[in-house]
Amino acid sequence: MQLHKIKSVIVEDELAAREALRSYIQKYCPQIEIVGEAYNSKEGIALINEIKPELVFLDVEMPFGNAFDVLEGCKDVYFETIFVTAFSQYSLKALNQSAAYYLLKPVSIEELIIAVNKVQQQLQNKELLNRNKIIVENHRNSKPEAQQIILPTLEGFEVAKVQDIIRIKGNGNFSDIYFKNGSKKMVCRFLKYFDDLLDKPFIRVHKSHIININYVLSYNKGGVVVLSDHSEIEISATYKADFLNEFKR
Numbered sequence: 001m002q003l004h005k006i007k008s009v010i011v012e013d014e015l016a017a018r019e020a021l022r023s024y025i026q027k028y029c030p031q032i033e034i035v036g037e038a039y040n041s042k043e044g045i046a047l048i049n050e051i052k053p054e055l056v057f058l059d060v061e062m063p064f065g066n067a068f069d070v071l072e073g074c075k076d077v078y079f080e081t082i083f084v085t086a087f088s089q090y091s092l093k094a095l096n097q098s099a100a101y102y103l104l105k106p107v108s109i110e111e112l113i114i115a116v117n118k119v120q121q122q123l124q125n126k127e128l129l130n131r132n133k134i135i136v137e138n139h140r141n142s143k144p145e146a147q148q149i150i151l152p153t154l155e156g157f158e159v160a161k162v163q164d165i166i167r168i169k170g171n172g173n174f175s176d177i178y179f180k181n182g183s184k185k186m187v188c189r190f191l192k193y194f195d196d197l198l199d200k201p202f203i204r205v206h207k208s209h210i211i212n213i214n215y216v217l218s219y220n221k222g223g224v225v226v227l228s229d230h231s232e233i234e235i236s237a238t239y240k241a242d243f244l245n246e247f248k249r
Contacts, residue, residue, distance in 0.1 A: 007053045007055070048074045055082065058084065101115045163214075166180055
């Protein structure tokens with residue numbers, strides 16, 4: 001049985017990085033067929049719109065624009081994306097928030113294989129979750145609370161508005177997310193993942209709790225905060241000063 005090749009392109013401005021990535025893909029990812037390469041965002045947009053690949057290996061930072069510009073310029077083409085990036089807290093937050101696949105430079109062969117296998121599974125399952133669209137919308141909207149987040153659940157993925165989250169509770173290898181409409185979702189991520197990912201108005205108040213301070217109703221000196229869903233969360237001594245400072249401003 002002939003292996004279905006995933007039609008792919010590389011958009012990367014550094015020659016050495018592009019050649020190394022191409023070499024790794026050819027050697028370790030037989031399911032990938034590289035059908036084109038581009039050296040900057042402008043060329044990348046033209047190439048993707050012309051070839052309409054299934055997968056794009058996309059450098060985050062390039063001359064004459066970045067990965068977000070490429071996605072914006074190709075919004076009418078549906079494709080999976082594996083981002084390639086040097087470590088940047090900003091770009092990693094954006095990619096993690098959108099549950100995107102990404103590789104840190106220098107690219108690890110093991111991580112490349114894992115990312116490609118995930119994309120292959122996504123394509124085989126015909127899961128039409130448009131991460132690219134969410135990344136572009138989040139990039140346009142600079143207010144953290146107005147952005148969207150993709151939540152990996154046991155059943156698949158769900159897209160939620162960050163501003164609708166009241167609190168997040170650690171639950172072993174999972175996290176329980178509580179929304180303002182009264183619903184709860186169990187998400188396949190540690191609480192630390194959200195602690196690193198979410199900025200204000202989210203703050204850690206306990207080893208097991210992150211809250212959205214926009215939903216605080218009251219606080220008593222015994223160290224308990226009451227949220228709009230009437231949940232009572234203990235503020236641990238470690239986080240009490242940071243919590244109180246939020247209400248002194």
